[in-house]
Amino acid sequence: MSNDIVVLGAGMHPWGKWGRNFVQYGVHAARAALKDAGVPWTDVDLVVGGETVRNGYAGYVAGSTFASALGWNGARIATSYAACATGAQAIDTARARILAGMSEVALVVGADTTPKGFLAPNAGERWDDPDWLRFRLLGMTNPAYFALYARRRMDLYGATAEDFAQVKVKNSRHGLTNPYARYRKEVAAQEVLDSAVVSDPLHLLDICATSDGAAAVVLCSTAYAARLGVTDPVRVKAVATVTPSFPNTVIDMPLLSTDASGGIDPEHTFKESIGIAAYEEAGIDPSDVDVAEVYDLSTALELDWMEDLQLCKRGEAEALLRAGDTTLGGRIPVNPSGGLACFGEAVPAQAIAQVCELTWQLRGQAEGRQVEGARVGITANQGLFGHGSSVILAR
Incomplete structure (x- = not known):
């Protein structure tokens, strides 16, 4: 049995130091990925957000934040955090649900607005960290x-x-x-x-440097891609x-x-x-x-x-x-x-x-x-x- 899933669409917001809300960047990247995939937002049944710890509560619940900003469509949500590996863990979360047959089309989004200078730990004392x-x-x-x-x-x-x-x-x-x-x-x-x-x-x-930016991918099952007539797709192996x-x-x-x-x-x-x-x-x-x-x-x-x-x-x-x-x-x-x-x-x-x-x-x-x-x-x-x-x- 294959554990492959398909990357149906990819989209990004240009990196820079724009000083705007991270959600704007994520929505831009998400819409670009959906357009690249050629699927409507209503077909997305799972949204996984990459958590951004510097951007308040909306960043902590990034999956819900992006689902809301794109328009409620009934999709399930999840949020992942793993520092610089966040995006890959978000992709893995989506992959697991697709392979389990619990999702067919997933949107994975990561976006950030960063401060000037080095990235430092959040406030507070954490002696076991x-x-x-x-x-x-x-x-x-x-x-x-x-x-x-x-x-x-x-x-x-x-x-x-x-x-x-x-x-x-x-x-x-x-x-x-x-x-x-x-x-x-x-x-x-x-x-x-x-x-x-x-x-x-x-x-x-x-x-x-530290930058503002966003990226998104639309992932789907091989069966869904086949129904769309997608041949020789890029697969997550x-x-x-x-x-x-x-x-x-x-x-x-x-x-x-x-x-x-x-x-x-x-x-x-x-x-x-x-x-x-x-x-x-x-x-x-x-x-x-x-x-x-x-x-x-x-x-x-x-x-x-x-x-x-x-x-x-x-x-x-x-x-x-x-x-x-x-x-x-x-x-x-x-x-x-x-x-x-x-x-x-x-x-x-x-x-x-x-x-x-x-x-x-x-x-x-x-x-x-x-x-x-x-x-x-x-x-x-x-x-x-x-x-x-x-x-x-x-x-």
Whole structure:
């Protein structure tokens, strides 16, 4: 029995710093996705919203908020939150109901209006929250956290600041013609290296901005797509949201027990685990992947994700980058959309935006940035508390 569902429509609101209510962005993206799908709003029987924690009560109940804004049609609703993996978990929620036969046509929407500057934890003291602790006790803002990853690549694999800068150069070139990207300007490596050091070794242009934006997809059962006469559709082959595995260990802090037993492989971090789980679920091999959209909150993180998704071996990401293998026309283009380097963070939307981009890529509709002959694509995002997400699409 196939576990496939169909991506019938994809839509986005351009990323930027517009300062408007997030609902406006989400409705724009939703209507674009419905138009792309060619189905009426009245056919949608499930709305799943990606929660945005910075936008008040409407953001906490995003599924209901978007259903209301689009006009009550009797659809069931759900809301998902998983930090930067929010969009993928929302897609997984819709997929589960479709595969269970409880829904035929689902609309998944993520939208955000972000503050200026770094994203920080919500107000209040949460002594059992490791993310709050790293901010408040260690001063470990996201750029400092990303810098640890970058320094690790330098120490283990000989990566250089110039390598990180070249990731930005590549992605800025990819995003030039993307109508949804916030930054559509080519950047030279020296510009990256000359920008302010935020957290050594990362410069300002190594780190993505915070943005307003939205993305939406219309998902449906294969039977519904067939009734519409859709042939050779883009299919969701896998959605992985797994956690890491560890040996028997207990961390002496409330809610942070990692006590586990039986068949535990301590070498599988959550970033490695989600790729493994996605490939197993989809029944494909990493060598089958034609295009990847990965989480590049910093330039160095893109290089990590290439290895975590087994697109190359450990320590080889820089070599692929230098050889041009990850650029358009290369062996495995990474972030042809321009990535978060060109978009910035709109947290509940970004994993959905990746699925939109891969949908257009697999349809051959990514004008100006098309990966020729793409048939299989993979995404990756990092969440909080040791989880992330990966989605595999195929045609």
